[in-house]
Amino acid sequence: MSEQPSVKTKNLLGRLPSLTVLGPFVALILAIIFFSVQSDRFLSGPNFSLILQQVMVVGVLAIGQTLVILTGGIDLSVGFVMALGTMVMTKFAVELGLPPLLAVLCGVAVTTAFGLLNGLLITRIKLPPFIVTLGTMNIAFALTQIYSKAQTVTGLPDLLLFWGNTFKLGGTVITYGVVLMIVLYLLVWFVLSETAPGRHLYAVGNNPEAARLMGIPTRRVLLLTYTIAGFFYGIAGWLLVSRTSVGDPNAGQTENLETITAVVLGGTSLFGGRGMVLGTLLGAIIVGVFRNGLTLTGVSSVYQVLITGILVILAVTADQLSKRRG
Amino acid sequence: MRKSVLLALALAALGTLLLSLGSAQNKQPIIGLITKTESNPFFVKMKEGAQQAATRLGAKLLSGAGKTDGDNAGQVAALENMVAAGAQTILITPSDSKAIVPAIQKARAAGVMVIALDSPTEPASAVDALFATNNYQAGVLIGQYAKAAMAGKPVKIATLDLFPGQPVGIARHNGFLAGFGVAGITDKTAQQATAPQVVCSQDTFGDQAKGQTAMENCLQKDPGINLVYTINEPAAAGAYQALKAAGKEKDVLIVSVDGGCAGVRNVKAGIIGATSQQYPLKMAELGVEAGVNYAKTGKKVSGYTDTGVTLITDKALPGVNSKDTAFGLANCWGQ
Numbered sequence: 001m002s003e004q005p006s007v008k009t010k011n012l013l014g015r016l017p018s019l020t021v022l023g024p025f026v027a028l029i030l031a032i033i034f035f036s037v038q039s040d041r042f043l044s045g046p047n048f049s050l051i052l053q054q055v056m057v058v059g060v061l062a063i064g065q066t067l068v069i070l071t072g073g074i075d076l077s078v079g080f081v082m083a084l085g086t087m088v089m090t091k092f093a094v095e096l097g098l099p100p101l102l103a104v105l106c107g108v109a110v111t112t113a114f115g116l117l118n119g120l121l122i123t124r125i126k127l128p129p130f131i132v133t134l135g136t137m138n139i140a141f142a143l144t145q146i147y148s149k150a151q152t153v154t155g156l157p158d159l160l161l162f163w164g165n166t167f168k169l170g171g172t173v174i175t176y177g178v179v180l181m182i183v184l185y186l187l188v189w190f191v192l193s194e195t196a197p198g199r200h201l202y203a204v205g206n207n208p209e210a211a212r213l214m215g216i217p218t219r220r221v222l223l224l225t226y227t228i229a230g231f232f233y234g235i236a237g238w239l240l241v242s243r244t245s246v247g248d249p250n251a252g253q254t255e256n257l258e259t260i261t262a263v264v265l266g267g268t269s270l271f272g273g274r275g276m277v278l279g280t281l282l283g284a285i286i287v288g289v290f291r292n293g294l295t296l297t298g299v300s301s302v303y304q305v306l307i308t309g310i311l312v313i314l315a316v317t318a319d320q321l322s323k324r325r326g
Numbered sequence: 327m328r329k330s331v332l333l334a335l336a337l338a339a340l341g342t343l344l345l346s347l348g349s350a351q352n353k354q355p356i357i358g359l360i361t362k363t364e365s366n367p368f369f370v371k372m373k374e375g376a377q378q379a380a381t382r383l384g385a386k387l388l389s390g391a392g393k394t395d396g397d398n399a400g401q402v403a404a405l406e407n408m409v410a411a412g413a414q415t416i417l418i419t420p421s422d423s424k425a426i427v428p429a430i431q432k433a434r435a436a437g438v439m440v441i442a443l444d445s446p447t448e449p450a451s452a453v454d455a456l457f458a459t460n461n462y463q464a465g466v467l468i469g470q471y472a473k474a475a476m477a478g479k480p481v482k483i484a485t486l487d488l489f490p491g492q493p494v495g496i497a498r499h500n501g502f503l504a505g506f507g508v509a510g511i512t513d514k515t516a517q518q519a520t521a522p523q524v525v526c527s528q529d530t531f532g533d534q535a536k537g538q539t540a541m542e543n544c545l546q547k548d549p550g551i552n553l554v555y556t557i558n559e560p561a562a563a564g565a566y567q568a569l570k571a572a573g574k575e576k577d578v579l580i581v582s583v584d585g586g587c588a589g590v591r592n593v594k595a596g597i598i599g600a601t602s603q604q605y606p607l608k609m610a611e612l613g614v615e616a617g618v619n620y621a622k623t624g625k626k627v628s629g630y631t632d633t634g635v636t637l638i639t640d641k642a643l644p645g646v647n648s649k650d651t652a653f654g655l656a657n658c659w660g661q
């Protein structure tokens with residue numbers, strides 16, 4: 001059904017983990033070794049906890065992006081939709097005085113509705129995902145600015161800040177948001193690899209026509225994928241609010257490319273149908289490790305951009321090579 | 327698996343590149359500098375000033391920035407990473423004056439001295455100290471110059487502003503109007519003020535292309551505009567392009583703020599009538615000095631330090647203090 005490397009492959013070569021799976025691991029481990037040598041502050045529990053805190057928002061957004069890319073699509077509206085969700089959450093809670101949980105649900109509802117809108121335009125009117133999400137990206141940005149009057153919202157109730165709270169694990173302070181991110185990844189990984197809807201998603205991304213002929217409701221799978229992605233953007237919005245303690249109308253403007261970077265670094269194919277959601281988590285962490293490590297060693301942050309660029313090219317090259325081999 | 331070998335080689339090369347970038351560890355004072363972006367010449371100059379001062383005083387400088395102007399999350403991450411890196415002092419030009427405050431509070435709670443450069447936070451008390459241009463005063467200087475230049479002629483003003491809600495933009499705009507003689511505006515006025523003479527106000531995000539579009543639209547609205555206030559010199563250059571295309575560049579006075587080298591050259595060429603020059607290098611230098619002092623003596627700085635502003639024009643007017651472009655070029659920043 002899919003080209004996933006699996007133990008069912010007969011020969012020995014096929015049993016070895018492919019480049020796309022191995023690549024992110026190797027890059028991450030090399031980076032960790034390098035920064036540990038360069039800075040005595042890098043290799044510590046608190047610092048790793050910090051790196052995870054810094055990737056949790058992009059990490060959760062990238063779950064949605066992974067689902068979309070696995071279907072062969074792309075979502076440019078990611079961060080902008082999230083920002084709209086955060087403004088709804090924070091303004092509903094602070095200015096309308098709604099109960100905080102209800103305000104959060106409203107925010108998530110808005111981002112989920114945007115996902116549904118993306119899905120409807122793509123499946124009903126058959127527009128390309130790139131163009132649809134380019135449009136909704138701009139709509140979400142404009143609505144955010146209009147609704148917030150470009151003003152930052154402060155003085156948020158505790159529930160909105162919940163995921164920024166911490167607990168101690170062996171001397172290291174860990175935020176609940178990081179735990180949520182990891183739980184969501186494990187959940188999505190399970191659904192994708194072990195359930196019928198998950199396998200359908202791979203099938204649609206691999207070859208939509210074949211999937212349709214096999215009796216998979218491809219349009220419904222796509223619609224559901226974009227809607228669920230929108231739901232994850234809402235959760236990411238809640239994490240962002242918890243992390244920064246404000247509702248920021250200018251948030252999320254580069255997250256679309258950051259999530260695509262994480263997905264690609266994690267070995268998911270931009271052609272759809274191949275990849276692992278856990279790879280995306282690794283991809284997001286790699287970017288976070290470089291950002292943190294380069295700061296600790298006193299190197300200008302433009303080098304993080306340079307290295308991310310090189311890694312993306314390497315990852316896509318690895319994907320092409322393994323596709324040819326497979 | 328020849329391809330794996332190739333990949334491993336590529337990664338090894340990357341590792342070597344990184345090794346060459348790294349630096350040795352020791353016990354010197356560590357100072358962090360976080361700018362809005364890495365690319366704006368204003369911040370490039372600021373970083374240069376900080377690096378010079380750090381080298382001179384034997385401190386280690388860490389630098390970071392947001393990806394775009396307004397990227398709060400990027401600045402928060404840089405701030406956290408610098409605290410983790412052991413910085414005792416962090417200098418920051420806040421992209422979002424309110425949203426950055428919780429992260430600054432965390433850093434200060436960890437014992438770090440935080441100094442805002444160039445733009446204040448909201449509330450201003452969120453940081454230990456502020457080293458900045460008095461942006462209101464920068465506006466007043468060009469407002470007074472414009473008033474003297476127009477000398478009682480009927481005036482129609484276009485203001486090409488920054489973006490909504492940004493305190494620096496509001497301070498310059500309001501200062502300009504107050505300097506021009508509009509009543510009822512002070513440096514405490516929190517909202518962007520307006521006046522009957524102002525026929526058009528547009529946001530430019532300090533960008534040349536957006537400045538040009540804004541000016542074109544303003545001319546559509548009222549072709550009689552004869553005085554243009556711009557938030558910075560790129561916006562002024564854009565406004566000039568639009569005025570030139572409309573054949574009006576000779577009849578309109580453009581005033582601006584910044585004092586970048588490109589901007590001062592435009593003053594010299596007569597494109598901009600006058601500009602208020604500010605001094606990013608000095609802000610950074612003072613910041614690094616304060617940081618080294620804090621690392622050595624444990625004494626923090628506090629309050630607001632004005633790093634000065636000078637009116638630059640080649641058409642000096644009676645009753646308005648100014649310096650010429652030779653002075654401006656000797657003290658400018660950027661290319």
